[in-house]
Amino acid sequence: MEQFDPAAMILRFQARARAVRQRGLPPVEGPERKRFLDQARVDFQDYAMIGDAVARLEDGVLTLTVDLRPKPDNTA
Numbered sequence: 903m904e905q906f907d908p909a910a911m912i913l914r915f916q917a918r919a920r921a922v923r924q925r926g927l928p929p930v931e932g933p934e935r936k937r938f939l940d941q942a943r944v945d946f947q948d949y950a951m952i953g954d955a956v957a958r959l960e961d962g963v964l965t966l967t968v969d970l971r972p973k974p975d976n977t978a
Contacts, residue, residue, distance in 0.1 A: 906959065906964075908957030908958065908959050908964060909957065911957065912952070912953060912955060912957050913953075915949050915950075915952040915953040915955075916949075916950075916953035918945075918949040918953075919946055919949035919950040919953050922942055922945045922946040922949060923946055925942070927939075951968050951970075952966065952968070954968060954969075955967060955968045956968075
């Protein structure tokens with residue numbers, strides 16, 4: 903059996919987030935278009951959040967730490 907690699911899992915979620923951002927919009931209109939865009943937004947958020955996580959595997963327990971605090975604005 904292959905050993906689980908938490909870092910590889912994080913990379914897969916980062917790739918999924920990029921894929922959601924880059925995928926085209928199918929030829930749908932009206933309410934279906936809005937549903938598609940809303941789902942893409944949620945998919946990206948979920949994949950990006952896990953892609954930004956710090957993963958730790960200890961004694962068979964996977965722990966993902968996601969810092970949701972706003973990042974300071976360093977433009978000033």
